[in-house]
Amino acid sequence: MATNQNLVDLGNLFSPSNIRQLAAPILLLLILSMMVLPLPAFVLDVSFTFNIALSMMVMLVAMYTRKPLDFSVFPIVLLVTTLLRLSLNVASTRVVLLHGHTGPDAAGKVIEAFGHFLVGGNTAVGIVVFIILTVINFVVITKGAGRIAEVGARFTLDAMPGKQMAIDADLNAGLIDDKTAKRRRAEVSQEADFYGAMDGASKFVRGDAVAGILILVINIVGGLIVGVMQHNMDFGRAANLYVLLAIGDGLVAQLPALIISVAAGMVVSRVGDDGDVGMQFVNQLFNNPTVMILTAAILAVMGMIPGMPNLVFLSLAGLLGWGAWYMSKKAAEPEETEAALPAAAQVAQAVENLEASWADVTPVDVLGLEVGYRLIPMVDKGQDGELLKRIRGLRKKFAQDIGFLGSPVHIRDNLELRPNAYRITLKGVEIGSGEAYPGQFMAINPGRVSGTLPGNQTKDPAFGLPAVWVENSRREQAHVLGYTVVDASTVVATHLNHVIMSHAADLLGRQETQALLDHIAKDSPKLVDDLVPKVLPLHVLQRVLQYLLEEGINIRDMRSIVETLAEHAPRTQDPVELASRVRMGLGRAIIQQLFPGSAEIDVIALDPSLERVLSQAMANSGGDGGVIEPGLADSLLRETAAAAQRQEDLGMPAVLLVPNNLRWLLARFLRRAVPTLKVIAHSEVPESRNIRVAGVVGG
Incomplete structure (x- = not known):
């Protein structure tokens, strides 16, 4: 049984997913082992070829990347490729110094090819080419890419708070959901991390260029010492052999480094995400016929100057001119096709375009x-x-x-x-x-x-x-x-x-009311299901909430509101009566909003005789709102406004305390004349609060 279990574990270890996970650690171990283990010439050839192929793959991936985060592993790739090149330099240096006296192929065919074929076997030419490649890599490409990465990291970090606020605003506006907001926040954080990592990773390439120069000098000096002192070679032959080997070694490492630096510059200098680098390059550089015509004209003028390579200049000018003509013709084809339509067809098309559709009906903004x-x-x-x-x-x-x-x-x-x-x-x-x-x-x-x-x-x-x-x-x-x-x-x-x-x-519509119920149902689904629509229709609930909002009462405590409605809705469906019941249930919060703390409340009261008159008017109307005699109404408005003004002058809220049956009538009657006045009922005042009458209306 144990043997079978071990076989199963071994099979899981070599599964495709585990092999992919082990690929990176194994590659790093192999790279590090190159620094300490001697490698034969054939293995060096394979390793150098792999390094060149890897650098080409990295550059092509960078070209076809639409946005930097699509290649977020690039900083790690920079570290690994730099470490690979340095390990190969160490391994090749060991082989060159140990076996360089045997001939130009002592360190493998790749180094020999770079030392002889690319520079013609000339040590002076080889040194000059190596220095030029190093300067291009170190001074131009790497320095520029590093600067772009540094500025990009700084701007990305500075823009993070604004981007996070924009995401929160879109979420609050309902334009995106929580899942999309979470993904966009992660993208903002990853973008900042990427540019920060690229800012540091660009130093790997700069360090690699410096190391390449030092390794070249070390190989030349060390080769001369080993050839002259240990193998009794004359100085000229030792210099020719070891310098060419050192140059080949330096070039075979510097070329992939240059390619990786170009890839780094492409990644950090990307602007926009509407296509890969090749597509953007062609669309933006060769998309204007006027520019191509002017360039062709300039080349043609230069090609007609005596002594210039006329054939080359005139040929390229003709090619650019043909390209501009072709692009202009292609851009004009739709216009010609439209112009070729018969007049009747154009009229029919115009009539069709003018035909009304539901797309012409635009809703009014709330x-x-x-x-x-x-x-x-x-x-x-x-x-x-x-x-x-x-x-x-x-x-x-x-x-x-x-x-x-x-x-x-x-x-x-x-x-x-x-x-x-x-x-x-x-x-x-x-x-x-x-x-x-x-x-x-x-x-x-x-x-x-x-x-x-x-x-x-x-x-x-x-x-x-x-x-x-x-x-x-x-x-x-x-x-x-x-x-x-x-x-x-x-x-x-x-x-x-x-x-x-x-x-x-007015902002609380049917849709907002339903969304509010759905939000409450997440925590109290049973409470909502038992009320709407089984007992209370949605439009009645909406009207009750609107009555509360009209009098400045917030509806944050929806749990208490729903519980109160669930208790009284089976007996009445009148929104005014239900709103009054809800106000009683929210009485403590209403008083707390008007009179913070636990001190006594200063209110305006009605004279008892005025209360009896208003109650009689309510009774005579059969509960339909009541009708106040014009003279009494004018006096009531005037005295209430004066009492409210006195309260406000004393720095206290203007609150009128009335019997329960008069609260709705007076609140609606006084709202427009005295907008700052709040009308509360006796049943809304908690028993724990003491009442002090600061003014009387009708006395």
Whole structure:
């Protein structure tokens, strides 16, 4: 049994997946062993050939890579290929010094070919060629690629926070899901890691070039010493033999190093991901017939100068001219085909193109922001618009404070507006407008400034406070005088936030209500399934939530809301009654929102006689909302507004405490006349809070 188990383990060890995992460690062990173990000439030939083939593969992969992360293993490849070349240099140096006296093929046929065929067996030519290749690799390609990698790493790291914020904004806007956001965050992190690794890995190639020069010098000096002193060779023969072997060894290592450096430059200098390097090169360099014609003309003029190689210049000029003519003809073919159509066919095609379709029906944006042309940079993603970032943050804050994810703000330019104007629309209807001046600051007068400022007088569009647009140079002066100073993007963002908060009920549509239920069902599926649609229709739930939002009550505590509705919905389907029951269930949170802490609450109360009159009006109407006599209504509005103003002057919220049966009537009646007034019922006040009547209406 144990033998069978061992055979099974051995079979698993040599499975294809395990062999691929062992390939890299085995390759590294073989590379390191080359430094300490003597290798025969044939093995050196195979190793040098493999090194050249590997460098060619790396360069071709770099050319056909669409974006750097597609070749994310490249920094490790740089390390491995550098280590392979240095190991081969050590192994070949050992063979050259031990057996170089036997002849030019002592270190294998590859080194002999590079030492004789490529440089013609001339030591001076070989040294010059080696130095030129080294300078090209070390000074030009490697230095440039290293600089690009360094700058790319710095810019990528600097751009990481902005990219992460953009991903979060797209996620909050519902444009992507959690899985896509997680993948994009990983890509951003991997991109930063890649450029950081490339910045360091480029030093491998620079070090390899320096090592190649030192190894060449060591081989020449060491070969001369060994040949003259140990093998009794004359200096000229030793110099000719060992220098050619050293040059062949250096060239056979320097050529793959040059190819790898070119591959590194291709990877880090890529811009865009719309194709591989070859496709981008052809499409962008040879895609303009005008450029090719001008180049052909210049070459033709140079080819007609006496003494120049006329045939070469004129031939190449003719080839470029033919290419430009062919491209122009190909680009004009669609136009000629269209022009060749009969007139009747063109008319029919025009009529067909004008035919209406459902694509012409565009839905109205739920929430929109239209800007004049001078405000476009504030909302342009390409120009890193500050207002765009603030709007994304507003939507997230709205979801956190109110309790549901509203529709995204659709931004577009509108040339019909004044250059600095903007307007906010809700379902196509304007609900707010104003003007903003990029580069200037709005100094808002909170009511206690100690001086005036020169500038464009205006009003804060969100709250109607007096303000003035001032230049940047007067910003500090405005602070000293007591003004609240904000920039243009903050003005628009604050106005938009105020409008969104004021129209939260209108933003809660049927789709948002269903999405809210689906979100709750993730944690409490039974609670939701027992209520909607078994007991309460979705449209009734939506109306109840809208009633709450209209009176400034957030719906974050949906669990309590659903539980209250589940308790009372079997007995009534009236949204007003259900909203009142929900308010009672949320009473502690409502009072806490108006009066933070545990102190007593200061409220405005109704005179008992006024309460009896209003209750009688409610009773006579049969519960349909009640009708207040005009004179009484006018007096009620006037006295309530005065009492609310007194409360606000004392720094306290304006809250009117009324009986349960009057709360809905008075809240709806007083909402437009006194928008800052909050009307609460006796049943909404927790027993733990003490009530103090600060004012009486109708007394």
